[in-house]
Amino acid sequence: xxxxxxxxxxxxxxxxxxxxxxxxxxxxxxxxxxxxxxxxxxxxxxxxxxxxxxxxxxxxxxxxxxxxxxxxxxxxxxxxxxxxxxxxxxxxxxxxxxxxxxxxxxxxxxxxxxxxxxxxxxxxxxxxxxxxxxxxxxxxxxxxxxxxxxxxxxxxxxxxxxxxxxxxxxxxxxxxxxxxxxxxxxxxxxxxxxxxxxxxxxxxxxxxxxxxxxxxxxxxxxxxxxxxxxxxxxxxxxxxxxxxxxxxxxxxxxxxxxxxxxxxxxxxxxxxxxxxxxxxxxxxxxxxxxxxxxxxxxxxxxxxxxxxxxxxxxxxxxxxxxxxxxxxxxxxxxxxxxxxxxxxxxxxxxxxxxxxxxxxxxxxxxxxxxxxxxxxxxxxxxxxxxxxxxxxxxxxxxxxxxxxxxxxxxxxxxxxxxxxxxxxxxxxxxxxxxxxxxxxxxxxxxxxxxxxxxxxxxxxxxxxxxxxxxxxxxxxxxxxxxxxxxxx
Amino acid sequence: xxxxxxxxxxxxxxxxxxxxxxxxxxxxxxxxxxxxxxxxxxxxxxxxxxxxxxxxxxxxxxxxxxxxxxxxxxxxxxxxxxxxxxxxxxxxxxxxxxxxxxxxxxxxxxxxxxxxxxxxxxxxxxxxxxxxxxxxxxxxxxxxxxxxxxxxxxxxxxxxxxxxxxxxxxxxxxxxxxxxxxxxxxxxxxxxxxxxxxxxxxxxxxxxxxxxxxxxxxxxxxxxxxxxxxxxxxxxxxxxxxxxxxxxxxxxxxxxxxxxxxxxxxxxxxxxxxxxxxxxxxxxxxxxxxxxxxxxxxxxxxxxxxxxxxxxxxxxxxxxxxx
Numbered sequence: 001x002x003x004x005x006x007x008x009x010x011x012x013x014x015x016x017x018x019x020x021x022x023x024x025x026x027x028x029x030x031x032x033x034x035x036x037x038x039x040x041x042x043x044x045x046x047x048x049x050x051x052x053x054x055x056x057x058x059x060x061x062x063x064x065x066x067x068x069x070x071x072x073x074x075x076x077x078x079x080x081x082x083x084x085x086x087x088x089x090x091x092x093x094x095x096x097x098x099x100x101x102x103x104x105x106x107x108x109x110x111x112x113x114x115x116x117x118x119x120x121x122x123x124x125x126x127x128x129x130x131x132x133x134x135x136x137x138x139x140x141x142x143x144x145x146x147x148x149x150x151x152x153x154x155x156x157x158x159x160x161x162x163x164x165x166x167x168x169x170x171x172x173x174x175x176x177x178x179x180x181x182x183x184x185x186x187x188x189x190x191x192x193x194x195x196x197x198x199x200x201x202x203x204x205x206x207x208x209x210x211x212x213x214x215x216x217x218x219x220x221x222x223x224x225x226x227x228x229x230x231x232x233x234x235x236x237x238x239x240x241x242x243x244x245x246x247x248x249x250x251x252x253x254x255x256x257x258x259x260x261x262x263x264x265x266x267x268x269x270x271x272x273x274x275x276x277x278x279x280x281x282x283x284x285x286x287x288x289x290x291x292x293x294x295x296x297x298x299x300x301x302x303x304x305x306x307x308x309x310x311x312x313x314x315x316x317x318x319x320x321x322x323x324x325x326x327x328x329x330x331x332x333x334x335x336x337x338x339x340x341x342x343x344x345x346x347x348x349x350x351x352x353x354x355x356x357x358x359x360x361x362x363x364x365x366x367x368x369x370x371x372x373x374x375x376x377x378x379x380x381x382x383x384x385x386x387x388x389x390x391x392x393x394x395x396x397x398x399x400x401x402x403x404x405x406x407x408x409x410x411x412x413x414x415x416x417x418x419x420x421x422x423x424x425x426x427x428x429x430x431x432x433x434x435x436x437x438x439x440x441x442x443x444x445x446x447x448x449x450x451x452x453x454x455x456x457x458x459x460x461x462x463x464x465x466x467x468x469x470x471x472x473x474x475x476x477x478x479x480x481x482x483x484x485x486x487x488x
Numbered sequence: 489x490x491x492x493x494x495x496x497x498x499x500x501x502x503x504x505x506x507x508x509x510x511x512x513x514x515x516x517x518x519x520x521x522x523x524x525x526x527x528x529x530x531x532x533x534x535x536x537x538x539x540x541x542x543x544x545x546x547x548x549x550x551x552x553x554x555x556x557x558x559x560x561x562x563x564x565x566x567x568x569x570x571x572x573x574x575x576x577x578x579x580x581x582x583x584x585x586x587x588x589x590x591x592x593x594x595x596x597x598x599x600x601x602x603x604x605x606x607x608x609x610x611x612x613x614x615x616x617x618x619x620x621x622x623x624x625x626x627x628x629x630x631x632x633x634x635x636x637x638x639x640x641x642x643x644x645x646x647x648x649x650x651x652x653x654x655x656x657x658x659x660x661x662x663x664x665x666x667x668x669x670x671x672x673x674x675x676x677x678x679x680x681x682x683x684x685x686x687x688x689x690x691x692x693x694x695x696x697x698x699x700x701x702x703x704x705x706x707x708x709x710x711x712x713x714x715x716x717x718x719x720x721x722x723x724x725x726x727x728x729x730x731x732x733x734x735x736x737x738x739x740x741x742x743x744x745x746x747x748x749x750x751x752x753x754x755x756x757x758x759x760x761x762x763x764x765x766x767x768x769x770x771x772x773x774x775x776x777x778x779x780x781x782x783x784x785x786x787x788x789x790x791x792x793x794x795x796x797x798x799x800x801x802x803x804x805x806x807x808x809x810x811x
Binding site for chain 1: 489490491492494578581582584585589592593596597600644742800801803805808809
């Protein structure tokens with residue numbers, strides 16, 4: 001796939017670069033680069049041998065020393081790892097991004113209207129566009145939210161949507177994350193590291209900045225404060241230091257200049273939330289919560305939770321405190337509901353979806369179920385309420401025993417699973433040893449919704465660093481790289 | 489500032505101070521041991537354990553290197569250097585957004601340095617290795633304290649760090665003096681013999697005080713001057729008086745910032761301890777019961793610790809809403 005007049009670097013580094021049916025971010029065909037990757041290869045060619053590897057090592061060390069780590073569950077306690085980092089940027093053109101941006105804004109608008117509707121009149125259910133049982137059987141549907149008004153009718157203030165690219169290069173939505181999406185701190189620190197290790201390369205591209213994210217987030221949270229609280233006290237609620245995303249919580253709180261609180265820092269009195277400070281109790285107005293619904297208030301939800309604040313839900317119901325995101329947003333990122341999102345967009349906005357969905361089989365439908373059970377070796381099966389790559393079957397890479405196990409589970413509880421065709425995500429060049437090799441990537445941009453909608457130009461590109469692997473989740477051996485959205 | 493944050497900064501600082509103190513005692517004693525007959529080893533190491541508050545599960549069994557290893561690496565022992573560094577780092581991790589990046593990086597790399605698995609495997613009884621290791625730890629801690637002072641705002645959080653540091657230092661110094669009591673001050677009319685010089689040297693160096701002492705009194709070491717210097721000197725950072733003065737100053741600054749009217753009991757306790765040290769003379773102390781005096785200081789420090797908790801950290805919600 002080498003260009004005719006390949007440089008020494010290219011002949012060496014690209015000798016194992018494999019192209020097949022999956023879309024490649026760098027090559028548009030054998031030996032033909034996408035033009036926006038040309039300066040990158042040119043720059044890499046100008047570096048001394050080993051230099052790429054050396055810079056990557058410097059970046060790794062800097063991540064470790066800064067404690068930019070995540071915690072791996074289910075192993076020895078306190079297993080901290082750095083999030084594997086790939087130094088080759090993923091480049092998105094201005095044109096490509098324009099579509100993504102419009103599509104994401106459209107989607108978050110429709111999903112917020114949907115949440116408002118199902119927790120109030122329920123028009124979409126009465127009109128039969130979305131079946132009632134899909135909504136009411138979802139374990140993230142919160143009856144407590146029915147009839148409750150939220151500021152500006154914003155349920156999902158912070159959203160991270162997972163996109164992938166099909167074989168023709170089209171971006172499609174794989175998953176919406178509407179509860180407590182994470183990863184944005186890696187987007188920000190990846191950028192900082194990239195600017196340090198490739199300053200010249202970075203300058204030579206016109207990359208749109210993303211550093212304004214924390215300020216936009218703060219503005220979003222402020223715009224959602226309860227009425228009559230002009231100088232709201234905004235806090236970030238974290239489950240604490242043992243949570244896998246604790247680094248991110250601390251990072252965002254520091255960047256926004258707000259307090260990072262844990263459940264034990266907050267107390268409720270007369271339906272008002274206070275935080276315990278050295279100078280007494282201080283009222284809290286907006287909580288950017290990074291704790292799941294189930295754990296947030298032991299009085300209203302899981303009684304065994306020690307992460308939450310007793311009485312928080314009553315204070316919320318009384319309108320004395322805002323939560324971002326609202327309770328009960330998980331019903332709209334349920335993987336079975338996902339199949340209806342195009343209809344939801346049509347219903348509320350009378351528009352066609354700008355970003356399409358991946359074909360999804362609902363297993364509650366007998367015909368689909370039959371098809372899926374007969375074709376498990378070709379499909380991907382996902383549990384509807386799980387995230388992080390847990391509870392998944394990837395058909396082509398599974399064993400017969402795993403398929404049997406999933407067949408059994410599907411028959412026992414069809415509502416709990418969906419199936420999708422196995423899609424070969426697009427591949428982007430990654431540094432493996434001294435070579436560039438293609439690896440599957442996805443893209444998680446972050447969308448903020450307060451007074452208006454902000455889509456930050458960029459996102460977290462996650463990489464399945466294992467050759468051939470399709471799982472990009474950090475808990476499953478994935479890594480990440482910086483995403484450069486070009487301004488022209 | 490959040491109460492939990494104040495709590496973590498306070499303990500981060502105490503653990504760092506404790507790690508430094510333990511490290512220095514080990515380093516000094518391993519060094520002085522070389523000049524001594526094996527017969528006095530029992531006394532030396534037992535005295536050191538006394539100065540460390542006789543930590544549970546650590547016993548003197550005759551081998552200084554075994555003891556050293558256990559005081560450095562045994563994470564089953566809460567007082568080991570490793571345990572202290574882990575606890576300090578764990579506390580700082582919980583307030584990651586409150587301290588400066590430089591502080592975090594310095595402490596985190598100390599943590600990574602001392603928890604390297606190969607270090608524990610490669611730590612057999614070897615006379616060179618512990619010394620080098622101990623010096624690296626002290627150096628790293630000094631750097632941490634340096635960046636704490638130069639990169640963190642000297643606001644409330646920094647003052648809580650000072651409170652932790654000086655309350656720990658005051659307690660440790662009082663205990664250190666108590667451990668040397670039998671050797672230095674129990675018999676006032678006793679004529680010094682050869683070994684005593686090593687005791688006195690050991691004590692001064694355990695408080696980094698040898699050079700500072702010499703500047704004031706010359707190298708003429710006497711037990712009463714040493715007691716005077718380590719208890720009552722106003723300018724030396726490891727003297728008790730200096731520690732209590734700084735503790736008092738930090739508490740006043742916190743009091744001003746947080747503006748509490750309920751601070752009275754705490755003010756009384758710390759003010760009384762400060763006055764006691766400012767207006768004592770060493771002759772008075774020596775004619776009285778030295779051990780009781782030193783224990784009194786430790787008890788006052790504990791009472792101050794509790795008063796800080798009642799006032800800033802663990803107060804009842806009712807009291808806070810009422811006041």
